[in-house]
Amino acid sequence: MAQASKKMITDVFVEGARKGWNIGAMSTIPNVMMAFIIIKALNITGALGALGALFEPLMILVGLPGEGAAVIMGAIMSMGGAVGIVMGLFSEGILTGEHIAILAPAIYLCGSTIQYAGRILGVIGTRGSLYPIMFAICIANSFMAMFVMNLFFV
Amino acid sequence: MSATDDQKVTLGNYIALAFAVAFFSGLLQSNEWYGVFDFTTLNGTFGSIAGSGMFRGAGGDGARDGFLFALTLVPTCMFALGMINVLEHYGALKAARKLLSPLLRPLMGLPGSAGLAMIGSLQNTDTGAGLTKNLIEDGELNQEEAEIFTAFQFSAGATIVNFFSSGAVLFTLTNADGSMAVPTSIGLTVGIMFIFKIIGANVLRLILKAQGKKVNAQAKVA
Numbered sequence: 001m002a003q004a005s006k007k008m009i010t011d012v013f014v015e016g017a018r019k020g021w022n023i024g025a026m027s028t029i030p031n032v033m034m035a036f037i038i039i040k041a042l043n044i045t046g047a048l049g050a051l052g053a054l055f056e057p058l059m060i061l062v063g064l065p066g067e068g069a070a071v072i073m074g075a076i077m078s079m080g081g082a083v084g085i086v087m088g089l090f091s092e093g094i095l096t097g098e099h100i101a102i103l104a105p106a107i108y109l110c111g112s113t114i115q116y117a118g119r120i121l122g123v124i125g126t127r128g129s130l131y132p133i134m135f136a137i138c139i140a141n142s143f144m145a146m147f148v149m150n151l152f153f154v
Numbered sequence: 155m156s157a158t159d160d161q162k163v164t165l166g167n168y169i170a171l172a173f174a175v176a177f178f179s180g181l182l183q184s185n186e187w188y189g190v191f192d193f194t195t196l197n198g199t200f201g202s203i204a205g206s207g208m209f210r211g212a213g214g215d216g217a218r219d220g221f222l223f224a225l226t227l228v229p230t231c232m233f234a235l236g237m238i239n240v241l242e243h244y245g246a247l248k249a250a251r252k253l254l255s256p257l258l259r260p261l262m263g264l265p266g267s268a269g270l271a272m273i274g275s276l277q278n279t280d281t282g283a284g285l286t287k288n289l290i291e292d293g294e295l296n297q298e299e300a301e302i303f304t305a306f307q308f309s310a311g312a313t314i315v316n317f318f319s320s321g322a323v324l325f326t327l328t329n330a331d332g333s334m335a336v337p338t339s340i341g342l343t344v345g346i347m348f349i350f351k352i353i354g355a356n357v358l359r360l361i362l363k364a365q366g367k368k369v370n371a372q373a374k375v376a
Contacts, residue, residue: 007243009240009243012239012240012243013236013237013239013240014236015236015239016235016236016237016238016239016240017232017233017235017236017239018232019235019239020228020231020232020233020234020235020236020319021228021231021232023231023235023315023319024224024227024228024231024232024319025228027319028224028227028228028231028319028320029221029224029225029227029228031224032220032221032223032224032227033217033220033221033224034220035220036215036216036217036219036220036221036223037216037217037220039215040215040216040217043215079316079320079321080319080320083227083320083321083323083324084220084223084224086324087223087327088215088220090327090335091212091215091219096335097327097329097334097335097336097337098336098337100324100327100335100336101336101337101338101343104321104324104336104338104343105310105343105346105347105350107321108310108313108316108317108321108347109309109310109347109350109351109354110309111310111311111316112311112316113308113309113311116279116308116311119279119280119283119311120279120282120283120304120307120308120311121304121308123280123283123284123287124283124286124287124290124300124304125287125290126301126304130301130358133358133361134304134305134308134358137305137308137309137354137357137358138308138309138354140354140357141309141310141350141351141353141354144350144353145346145347145350148346149338149346153337153338153342154337154338
């Protein structure tokens with residue numbers, strides 16, 4: 001720690017910005033690009049519209065169009081990918097800024113849980129019977145957060 | 155790194171924490187002089203090309219549009235992580251740990267010694283999980299506490315780094331007329347995530363309690 005405090009503040013910033021660059025190049029760009037390709041594929045096959053219609057009754061409870069379900073499904077796989085899906089749907093005019101405000105905390109609350117099952121539950125050694133409960137809690141957290149955001153903040 | 159080390163927290167650390175909270179809260183967002191203390195203001199905007207639209211253009215889709223859009227996220231991510239590194243350097247997270255550790259018992263039924271692992275888990279899932287494993291092995295957390303703590307970490311894992319490296323950019327979106335699209339702030343979003351992480355941990359706490367009662371009842375019948 002004594003050594004660390006001798007560093008110039010500019011060096012500390014640059015070191016952090018470099019971490020940001022690595023995350024951007026190694027994780028954000030590939031994940032977001034994948035999300036855009038998936039949206040394009042869902043769009044031209046008509047699956048996005050079908051997904052929207054299917055989930056509309058559920059998503060309407062939290063003030064979102066049915067397509068919002070695609071964001072939550074994407075989030076379970078990858079947080080960065082879900083942000084990409086949000087951006088794609090925003091450019092298409094399907095999601096508005098208000099919808100994004102509702103979705104923002106929810107994306108992270110259930111985000112990347114498929115990866116984190118190994119990296120958190122696996123490493124800590126959580127018993128197998130709790131895995132479904134852990135996933136259910138994350139998804140419930142997301143829905144509660146969307147409900148609260150829709151009700152009080154948008 | 156020990157799972158429960160205890161370093162001295164100075165006034166400077168608290169100032170760094172207060173600065174961090176103000177900087178990312180969005181409260182000081184403005185083009186007045188005090189905008190210099192606001193993340194979104196300093197993050198700025200991309201210039202427009204040929205009078206309208208930015209370099210991403212309009213109407214694109216697929217992999218190419220995804221790539222260009224992803225490029226627009228990179229500066230926000232670099233700026234946010236650079237600032238977090240500086241604030242961490244000045245002890246903001248150490249101060250947060252000092253303030254949060256005594257709250258762990260009332261909020262989630264966890265011992266204060268889990269403070270370091272909790273702050274670690276907000277930055278990096280692997281740090282959080284590794285430190286939690288150490289706490290279990292050192293006997294600082296029993297099985298039930300470890301499971302409650304795991305639920306806290308599993309929902310919105312590595313909240314700070316993940317959110318600032320991708321989600322923060324959502325708050326820079328603009329409508330066609332140039333106004334800010336998202337009507338809430340970065341600070342509110344982080345606050346909501348943190349509250350629901352704690353609620354989720356408590357849901358598991360109740361489930362474990364209910365399961366424990368059932369097991370006890372069965373044991374009595376047997």
